[in-house]
Amino acid sequence: MNFSFLGKVKKLGITPVFPLVVLGNIWIWRIFTLNFIVGVILILSTYLILTSLGKSKLNKLLIICYLVLFLFSLKGLNLTSLTKLNKQQEVLQIQRLKLYPPVKITIGTRTIWIPAAHWLEERPETLTFYRLQHNLGEVLDPNLYFFANHPNERVGITELEKFPYILLPLFLIGFFAINFRKNLSLIALGFVLPIIYLVVGNFSPNIEPFILFPFIAACGILGIEYVSSLVLKNKNTRLKIAATSVFILFYFLIVIQIFLNTRP
Amino acid sequence: MPKISFKQIIFLSLLLIVGIFMFFHKLDVIPPGFYVDEALHGYSAYSILETGKDEYGKAFPMVFRMYGSYNEPLYVYLTTLPIKIWGLTAFSVRSIAALSGLALIFIIYAFLKSMKISTIGSLFFAITPVVVFRARVGDEIGLAFTLFCLGSYFLWLSVKKQNWLIPAFFVLSLSTYAAYAQRFTVPFVLVFYFLFFRKLLLAQSNRKNFLYALGVLILTQIPHLYLLTTPVFLPKTEETGLQNILMQSEKLKGFIPAPLAILLSFIREFSSQFANYFSPKSLFLAGYKDLPGLTLFYQWMLVPYLIGIYLLWKKRQSDRSKFIFLLALSAPITASLTKDPFPVHRTLALILPIFLAIALGLDKIISTKIFKRKLINRGFWVILGIVVFCFSLILFWRSYFVIFPVEKAKYWAYGYAELSQFIKKNPDSHFVIDRVRIPIPYIELAFFLKVPPQEFQNSVDPTIRKNYYENPPFDQNFKFANIETRAIIWEKDIYKEQFLVGDSLAISPEQAQEHKLEKALEIKEPLGEVVFQVYRTNPFLKCKSEKVKSIYCTTSSTF
Numbered sequence: 052m053n054f055s056f057l058g059k060v061k062k063l064g065i066t067p068v069f070p071l072v073v074l075g076n077i078w079i080w081r082i083f084t085l086n087f088i089v090g091v092i093l094i095l096s097t098y099l100i101l102t103s104l105g106k107s108k109l110n111k112l113l114i115i116c117y118l119v120l121f122l123f124s125l126k127g128l129n130l131t132s133l134t135k136l137n138k139q140q141e142v143l144q145i146q147r148l149k150l151y152p153p154v155k156i157t158i159g160t161r162t163i164w165i166p167a168a169h170w171l172e173e174r175p176e177t178l179t180f181y182r183l184q185h186n187l188g189e190v191l192d193p194n195l196y197f198f199a200n201h202p203n204e205r206v207g208i209t210e211l212e213k214f215p216y217i218l219l220p221l222f223l224i225g226f227f228a229i230n231f232r233k234n235l236s237l238i239a240l241g242f243v244l245p246i247i248y249l250v251v252g253n254f255s256p257n258i259e260p261f262i263l264f265p266f267i268a269a270c271g272i273l274g275i276e277y278v279s280s281l282v283l284k285n286k287n288t289r290l291k292i293a294a295t296s297v298f299i300l301f302y303f304l305i306v307i308q309i310f311l312n313t314r315p
Numbered sequence: 316m317p318k319i320s321f322k323q324i325i326f327l328s329l330l331l332i333v334g335i336f337m338f339f340h341k342l343d344v345i346p347p348g349f350y351v352d353e354a355l356h357g358y359s360a361y362s363i364l365e366t367g368k369d370e371y372g373k374a375f376p377m378v379f380r381m382y383g384s385y386n387e388p389l390y391v392y393l394t395t396l397p398i399k400i401w402g403l404t405a406f407s408v409r410s411i412a413a414l415s416g417l418a419l420i421f422i423i424y425a426f427l428k429s430m431k432i433s434t435i436g437s438l439f440f441a442i443t444p445v446v447v448f449r450a451r452v453g454d455e456i457g458l459a460f461t462l463f464c465l466g467s468y469f470l471w472l473s474v475k476k477q478n479w480l481i482p483a484f485f486v487l488s489l490s491t492y493a494a495y496a497q498r499f500t501v502p503f504v505l506v507f508y509f510l511f512f513r514k515l516l517l518a519q520s521n522r523k524n525f526l527y528a529l530g531v532l533i534l535t536q537i538p539h540l541y542l543l544t545t546p547v548f549l550p551k552t553e554e555t556g557l558q559n560i561l562m563q564s565e566k567l568k569g570f571i572p573a574p575l576a577i578l579l580s581f582i583r584e585f586s587s588q589f590a591n592y593f594s595p596k597s598l599f600l601a602g603y604k605d606l607p608g609l610t611l612f613y614q615w616m617l618v619p620y621l622i623g624i625y626l627l628w629k630k631r632q633s634d635r636s637k638f639i640f641l642l643a644l645s646a647p648i649t650a651s652l653t654k655d656p657f658p659v660h661r662t663l664a665l666i667l668p669i670f671l672a673i674a675l676g677l678d679k680i681i682s683t684k685i686f687k688r689k690l691i692n693r694g695f696w697v698i699l700g701i702v703v704f705c706f707s708l709i710l711f712w713r714s715y716f717v718i719f720p721v722e723k724a725k726y727w728a729y730g731y732a733e734l735s736q737f738i739k740k741n742p743d744s745h746f747v748i749d750r751v752r753i754p755i756p757y758i759e760l761a762f763f764l765k766v767p768p769q770e771f772q773n774s775v776d777p778t779i780r781k782n783y784y785e786n787p788p789f790d791q792n793f794k795f796a797n798i799e800t801r802a803i804i805w806e807k808d809i810y811k812e813q814f815l816v817g818d819s820l821a822i823s824p825e826q827a828q829e830h831k832l833e834k835a836l837e838i839k840e841p842l843g844e845v846v847f848q849v850y851r852t853n854p855f856l857k858c859k860s861e862k863v864k865s866i867y868c869t870t871s872s873t874f
Contacts (some may be wrong), residue, residue: 079741146842150717171713175735179798185613188600191617198587201595201657204481227628 058310068275073097075302077309078213082261089123091260092116097263100241101272107233109240117240120262128252134178147172186250190260196267199312208256212313214267215305221274222267228277229270237268241266277314326434326721327424333441334420338413343406346452347720347841348727349754354762355381357408360394362768370761372772372780377538377545379824380779382755383789385747390455403765408453415461416450422461426468427674430635432504433681433699436674443706444603445611445659445666448715452868459494460663467504467642467667474512475635477521484528488535492707495551496649496661498539503645504664505532511641546786551832556654568713588651592665593643595620597657607722609714610658611666612673620833626675638825639675643668728759729762730838734816735763737836737849738798747808748800749817750791757793757800764796771795805830810854810867819845831856 073079073094083090093265120155136144145247151168171177197219200210214222231238245262282294319327349357353513359369359379368374369391378385390411398409424437425532429464440446450457466487473479487504491497508808516525533540542794549602560580577722591597603610612620627636643665650662676696681700684690738746738760748756761771769820781786792801803815803822809830836849 105402146722147718149871152717167713167838171709179607184600188596191600192591192594192596194587194594195594198590199585201583201587202591204599216583216590219586219590227625304579306576306582307570308567308583311570314566 052275056142066272066276068272069098069101069280071299071302072218072271072275075306076214076218076268077211077306078259078261078311080262081207081211082259086123089120092119093261093264093268094121096120096241097272098229099267100237103237104229104234104269105239105274107230109236113237114240117262117264124248124252124254124258124262126258128254131255133182134175136178144172182253183250185254187196187246189256190246190249190263195221196221196261196263205256211259212309214271215257215309217302218267218271218274219303221278222270223274224277225270225273225275228273241269244269320863326419330420330424330437330441331436334417337441337447338416341716342409342413343404344715344718346727347724348456348729349408349726349731349759350452353408354728354731354758355386355407355715355755356391356394356870357398357403357405357452358758358768359391360398360408360766361403361538362761362771363391364395364398365768366772368768368772370758370768370771371775371783373783377542378782380547381782382758382790382791383550383786384571385497385550385634385786387455387459387492387497389489389496390458393458394453402720403762405453407629410452410453412450412453412457415458416446416485418449419446419457419461419464422464422468424668426464426471426671429468429472430671432671432674433678435681436677438671439616439677439704439707440667440670440674441709442704443612443616443666443670443712444606444711445663447711448603448606449472449659449663455869456663457662459490459497460666461581462490462493463497463500463664464485464667466501467874468510470504473524474515474638477515477524480521480524480528481486481531484532485535488532491536491539494660497664499649500664503648504642507641508643530545542784543783547784549788554653554654554655556584556588556656559654572841573768577797585651587657588646588653591656592647592650592662593669598669605659605723606714607718609710613710615707616673616705618630619673619680620669621676622679623672623674623676626679627672639671642671713754724840724842727846728754731763734810734836734849735760736845738764741814742797744797745811746798747803747815748798748822749803749815750800751802752818752820755791757791757798760798760800761795764798766796787860788842805864807867809852809857810865811852812854813852815850815852816847818847822848822850831860 079090081095082093096113096116099110099116103110103113112233148168151171154165154167165191178228188196192203194203196213197216198280199212229238242263245260245266249260250260279295282291285291346428359381362368362370363375365850369376369379372500373380373381377388379388379391389823393411397410400408401410420437420441423440424434427434446682449460466483466485466489469479469483469486475482481764483506491501515521560577563580563584564573567579571579575617595617599610599612599614599620601610602608627639630636631640645660646665646668646833650658651667655662679698685695686693714760748760750756773792776790793799803817805826808815811834814835815832826832827834830848831853833853834848836847837845838847838849840846854868858864861868
């Protein structure tokens, strides 16, 4: 795979694509209205991820930014409730405990009874496992970030638009364009740690996973850079102009569509 | 003919044992009850076997009308064989699906081997929740998936040896006669195949094969080409996501020109559905609605899935990656055009590329050297593999064999066997089955009572048979043997000596008291909820209790 386009990011620092992605989404403006400082740190972090990717070296300022972001998101932390069940889940648990047949292992004359129901329905480790699985599902769902969770809208939660959906394929291209071996620490800081934090933190579904904003935005930018590098290779200038114009037009149309969709 | 090593024989035997256990263990009782689709296929097969006609009296139809769904015929015709051997039972109807599931794990084995991916993946495929679940349901979906995988396997082989193109086109074409969604999925797969491998297909040396394959495809599609001219080719148009799109576009109109608003809404709806099919949440982490407490794939498979996708992308110029990508891109298109989020029965074809990506990731993981000594390294992966395999089986046992038979019994038409027994014990009584909330009860009763097909055929409107492919409207009211399935007519039905059957809401205790109904039977599902209640009418007492006598008190036997 040709990673040469990453060099361009390194040289330019901020390309014209940068403001398009970091400001051309509903999410950042909502964050600005809630907390301006967080919004600024998120944009700064996006920039620092891009420069770090170009150099394959972790920027110290980026670590500080993430520390601040982690601190800001402490507000929704809910560590104690990983094993706690709501009323409905408690009823289901009691119901399921009764369903298990007796499970035993007989070795010679000795019979060992296995408390399968307790292990699979009641033990705190099991409950934690099921909860973490659920939380991971919420965080790792691309539809949450690009389609306001459509078509899996959750009951009782106002699903909010984040990035324009045109960025989804570009995000994937950008994500896979990263050299994971060279940028392991960056991936750990920008992607893995926030995910672990969001999953273990057991945040309420209403809390937005804004800590993932910089990484998603950075991957989106990388994806656009990659695709544009392919388009720019073409010798036909008209085609280049047409492709760029169509992309920008389509991008803004989608932002308008998302904006209109969010209106009550 | 390639030689099979002793190791391979051991592995294939293990695969067979695991497959037989997963697909056939307690097949007659789990899934609990007998789903309406199973009853429709089972009774249609019985009818074909006995009379050569379906329940409407149509001789060897190209598609089966059933409840106006016009299902593909292959599963019905194949099910005649087990019904001939074992009789009309749940096991007979499910056995073709289970057998095709068993065959499928060997197809996957061959697929992985030909792709130079570790065949250990096929063992995990044999216990994958969505695969096992679908292979144990007596409907067309599992069979269609097996044929799709076989056709795709031949198609993959044709990339290396063009002779395989003809069997590939033949089997893929055959799969379109197994399930409705395949009619649309297979053309998409072939179009993408052409786009990805057009140089190969159009090469001079391959033209003959390509033309023959096209010929086979056209010949085998003649019944569909005929049906294309009739209304039954697209009987499920209301299931498209058109309404959602139009609703979304309403918000944009006034700001954006209407055609553009519809286009943007379509793109958003389609792409959100499409993305949902690859989401880790949908595949590995969120509950599979049919199986309580379980996901389509085991959650640990997320790791090899992500690694697999990364490897595919990294080597995207290779034939293997291109082939898996073409399957992944084409398989969910049909389902993405419908309104439901992740309808598994419409998108089972997608399971193939997803699993190939998982197997690729698994291959990469187990080839990783953690320990320097080869033996220790291998031992480590073998032990870890066994632990993961057992862990997966425990999760499956919990969901499928412990929770599912109880929690989902109600949705699997539980109680018809018992109700049929009661009807059999009262052959001289008349039964009115209130069908207002019960989905299509006629076919369940026809199945469990083994109503002679000729008798059933005589009871249906003969104009349906005449206009079979014109899609005449489906009337849920049936009258056969001593049974009527319709809404209870309270003004009349209580004045005739008969049994009234309904769900827990059909007849309230107050109604029973007021109309002098006597409870004859109550059928509860395993969780204790009433699924059927049977009341005996008492016209004599009812008429006696009325101050102003109903007109039916004197003419109760005339209607």
